[in-house]
Amino acid sequence: MGATSPVERQQRWMLTGVMVLAVLAEAGVASLLPHDPQHADRLHSVLVGLAVTLVLTGLSFSGNLRPADLQRLTVLLAALWMLANVHSVVVTHRPVTSGMLLHTMMLALLAFSWLPARWAIATVALTFAALCSGASFSRAPDWAGLILLGFSLILTWYLTRHGQQVTYERGRNARLMELAATDPLTGLLNRRAGVTHLEAMKVAWADQPESLSVLMLDLDHFKQINDSMGHARGDEVLVAVSRLLTEAAQSEDVLVRWGGEEFLIILAGNNAAQSQETGLRILKAVRRLRLPDCPPLTLSGGLAFLSEAEDVRTLVTLADDRLYQAKAAGRDQLV
Secondary structure (H helix, E strand, O other): OOOOOHHHHHHHHHHHHHHHHHHHHHHHHHHHHHHOHHHHHHHHHHHHHHHHHHHHHHHHHHOOOOHHHHHHHHHHHHHHHHHHHHHHHHHHOOOOOHHHHHHHHHHHHHHHHHOOHHHHHHHHHHHHHHHHHHHOOOOOOOHHHHHHHHHHHHHHHHHHHHHHHHHHHHHHHHHHHHHHHEOOOOOOEOHHHHHHHHHHHHHHOOOOHHHEEEEEEEEOOHHHHHHHHOHHHHHHHHHHHHHHHHHHOOOOOEEEEEEOOEEEEEEEOOOHHHHHHHHHHHHHHHHHOOOOOOOOOOEEEEEEEHHHOOOHHHHHHHHHHHHHHHHHOOOOOEO
16 A cells, blocks of 8 residues: 555544544443343343454554545444344344433434535435334334434534534634745745744743854855756755755744845844854755756855844844855865
C-alpha cells in the first residue's frame, strides 16, 4: 500500500480505539451472561457480535482497508446485526430490549459521522422503521421508548451535522490563516506574520533580551540573476535557498521571507556566540550550494539582539543596517 496521510493515520487509530472498546464491552457481556439465567439464551448472539468486532479490529490494525472503507463496512455490519435482532423479535415475540435501542443509537452515531448525509439518513431511517415494525410483533412493545428513540435519533443527526460543520469551519479558518501568514513562493512566513511572531517573542523573552536575536540575510547580486536568466529562474533560486535555510536552521528558529531576496531568521534561546555560529553556518551552506546553469550564490547578513533595541522596529532596523555594512565590506559575510 502507498503512504498514508496524517489524517488517514489519525482516523485509523481512532477507529481502532473504538473497535478495541467494543471488543472489551462485548467480551465483558459474554462473560456475565452465563451467570444470568434470564438472558443466557443471548450468549450465542453476543459471541457472534464479538467475533465480527474482532475481525473488524484485525482489519483496522492490518491496514488492508482504507479508513473510509472500514467505516462503511462497520456501519453495514452494524445495520445487518440490528436487522438480525429485529428478525429475532418477529420470530420469538420477545420484547425489544434496551440493548437494541442502544444499538440503534450507536448505529446512528456511526452512520451520521462516517457516511454521506443521504446514505446515513436512509440507513438510520430504514433501521428505525424495521425496529418499529418488529416491535409490533413483540408481546410487550415499548412504544414510549421507541418514540423517545426516534426523537433522540433526530437530535443525534442535528448535533452530528452541526459538529461536522463546526469542525469544517475551524479547519477552513485554520487553512485561511495559514495562507494569510505564508509566502506563496517559498512557504516561509511572510513579512506581516514574521512581525507578529517577533512581537510575541519580544514579550516572551523580555527578561532575557540577550537571548533573542534576528538575522537579516540578503542574496548577493540577485538582480543579475533576474536580469540575465529571467524572473522564473530567479524564483527557482529563491525556493532553493529557502529550502536550504530551512535545513540549515534549528528546529526552533523562525524563518521569514522579508521581501524580494531578503530573509529574516528569528533566533531564540541562543547567546551571542551561538547566534553568530548559526549565521556563519548558513552563509557557508549557501556558499556550497550549486544550482544548474546558475553562478555561485552567496549571502550577506546582519545580526542584532533584542538587548540592543527598545522595540521590534529598532531591532530589525539594526539588523538591516548591519546587513548593508556587510554589503559595503565586500558581501558574503556576517556583521
